[in-house]
Amino acid sequence: PVASACRSVLCALSFAENRVRVLVRVASAVSECIVCSASRPETISHPSIAGRMADACEDMPKADTIALRNKHIGKSCQLFYRADPLKIVRGQGQYMYDELGARYLDCINNVAHVGHCHPKVVEAGRRQLATLSTNNRFLHDELVLCARTLAEKLPGRLSVCYFVNSGSEANDLALRLARQHTGRHEVITLDHAYHGHVSAVMDISPYKFNQPGGDPKPDFVHVAPCPDVYRGKYRDCDYPPGTDLGELYAGEVQRLLERSPTGVAAFIAESLQSCGGQIIPPPNYFRRVYEAVRAAGGATIADEVQVGFGRIGTHYWAFEPHQIIPDIVTIAKPMGNGHPVGAVVTTPEIAESFASTGVCYFNTYGGNPVSCAIANAVMRVIDEERLQENALLVGRYLLDQCRSLAAEYELVGDVRGTGLFVGIELVSDRLRRVPATAAAKAVVERMKTVHRILVSSDGPDDNVVKLKPPMVFTRENADEFLVGFRECLAHLQASEKHQQQQQQQSQSQQQPASPAMKTATVRVNHPLAPGGLTLIKSA
Numbered sequence: 001p002v003a004s005a006c007r008s009v010l011c012a013l014s015f016a017e018n019r020v021r022v023l024v025r026v027a028s029a030v031s032e033c034i035v036c037s038a039s040r041p042e043t044i045s046h047p048s049i050a051g052r053m054a055d056a057c058e059d060m061p062k063a064d065t066i067a068l069r070n071k072h073i074g075k076s077c078q079l080f081y082r083a084d085p086l087k088i089v090r091g092q093g094q095y096m097y098d099e100l101g102a103r104y105l106d107c108i109n110n111v112a113h114v115g116h117c118h119p120k121v122v123e124a125g126r127r128q129l130a131t132l133s134t135n136n137r138f139l140h141d142e143l144v145l146c147a148r149t150l151a152e153k154l155p156g157r158l159s160v161c162y163f164v165n166s167g168s169e170a171n172d173l174a175l176r177l178a179r180q181h182t183g184r185h186e187v188i189t190l191d192h193a194y195h196g197h198v199s200a201v202m203d204i205s206p207y208k209f210n211q212p213g214g215d216p217k218p219d220f221v222h223v224a225p226c227p228d229v230y231r232g233k234y235r236d237c238d239y240p241p242g243t244d245l246g247e248l249y250a251g252e253v254q255r256l257l258e259r260s261p262t263g264v265a266a267f268i269a270e271s272l273q274s275c276g277g278q279i280i281p282p283p284n285y286f287r288r289v290y291e292a293v294r295a296a297g298g299a300t301i302a303d304e305v306q307v308g309f310g311r312i313g314t315h316y317w318a319f320e321p322h323q324i325i326p327d328i329v330t331i332a333k334p335m336g337n338g339h340p341v342g343a344v345v346t347t348p349e350i351a352e353s354f355a356s357t358g359v360c361y362f363n364t365y366g367g368n369p370v371s372c373a374i375a376n377a378v379m380r381v382i383d384e385e386r387l388q389e390n391a392l393l394v395g396r397y398l399l400d401q402c403r404s405l406a407a408e409y410e411l412v413g414d415v416r417g418t419g420l421f422v423g424i425e426l427v428s429d430r431l432r433r434v435p436a437t438a439a440a441k442a443v444v445e446r447m448k449t450v451h452r453i454l455v456s457s458d459g460p461d462d463n464v465v466k467l468k469p470p471m472v473f474t475r476e477n478a479d480e481f482l483v484g485f486r487e488c489l490a491h492l493q494a495s496e497k498h499q500q501q502q503q504q505q506s507q508s509q510q511q512p513a514s515p516a517m518k519t520a521t522v523r524v525n526h527p528l529a530p531g532g533l534t535l536i537k538s539a
Ligand SMILES: Cc1ncc(COP(=O)(O)O)c(C=O)c1O
Pocket: 165, 166, 167, 168, 169, 171, 194, 195, 196, 197, 270, 274, 275, 303, 305, 306, 332, 333
């Protein structure tokens, strides 16, 4: 710790900017270290001290980090806030801190599920890392306990686990399981879906392959419309109240099943589509789809990579409110609270089909003792701190308050969500539901620069402001978000009004200002105006 503090002193001294602030932090870290090492040497690793040390340990000025990144990191690896990227050096709970110590309220991090650097998760990882970290081909209690907990938390016969390192790997393996079990290859996916970055799942991710430079969709992939009742193919405003839009959207999947040349191996979908813009499917959609897919001999895969582990508040898994039980569930992101770990959970029958090939499944890091110890700690913390309940209560409050904003600001077209999974869709015309993409971008930017609140935007038109904060998000955090968001909406409204006034002014300046100028009214025919148009012409 002392060496680390000295390094901080040196690096701070070499900075022209922020020297004083960094030095103060370094000094306090050093003094804390000295006190700790003198009295209780073992407490050097205490999270608060370690955190402050890390805070002080910026290795280089931000400009140098950017320059190195530009030189050595692939251009396609995009950052949040590209115009002025954030350099985050520390996280705690629902907050992130930049290199100057500025605090940001994190509303986008569904990775730091139980809060950044949760002490119990950090301690579980630290202890296991200091004891044993190896591949998963040795017996280990953390691995089997993790599998047992997952199986206990999942319904039905979902009881056999495979551990992986990421959501992409989980979905890739899920496809292999479904294909092996059904003896088929075709897949139905939803429009705008994202299931990961490895080749096999890029093939089933319209979010990627529909981009102008994306690889074309393979023939064995069929895309069903995203069940978005606000701006999707079937909109609630186009049908009488009570119309079963779930049936209409499920009918689309049914047609794809009927037209499939060799039979469908799997239907894959996020239980609530996050990349599509926080989509809540209509009632009965998934139930009907699952019935149809199973009747056609296919397997059902629920991608819970973003939405699992209690985020939706009402249930632990986001497929549960739809009253369905998938054949295969994929999980990752929140499972490791920032550590790379994921899993695929399936039924004994599907696992048996997969084993029957005789080709063994081996994954060096998937399910290593450290990853499993961390995942076990995450699941314990969710239960101990009742974070699912917190998501339900805080989420309800947040949604209610956001809905009341819709009454004040025309820009807010739709507010939807469940628990701490919230989407606010911005529109420039409520009647026609025209996406307000530029406004969403402006909100995301202003929330960061003015309010130090991190939100993101998504959806096919990038006009949905998304919230998926760590599950320790409080009602006070919701209020902080609401104050900032309201200010952004008011600011946008005011600048739009200002623009309109300026436009009117410049128009009136172009028009004949002098009353002396003579004008004449004339009537002309126009194909779109029965009876003709009246024009004012200068004489
Ligand atoms: C729904 C969904 N599935 C899968 C993935 C891929 O997960 P990973 O980035 O861990 O590979 C993501 C990542 O954003 C995702 O959102």
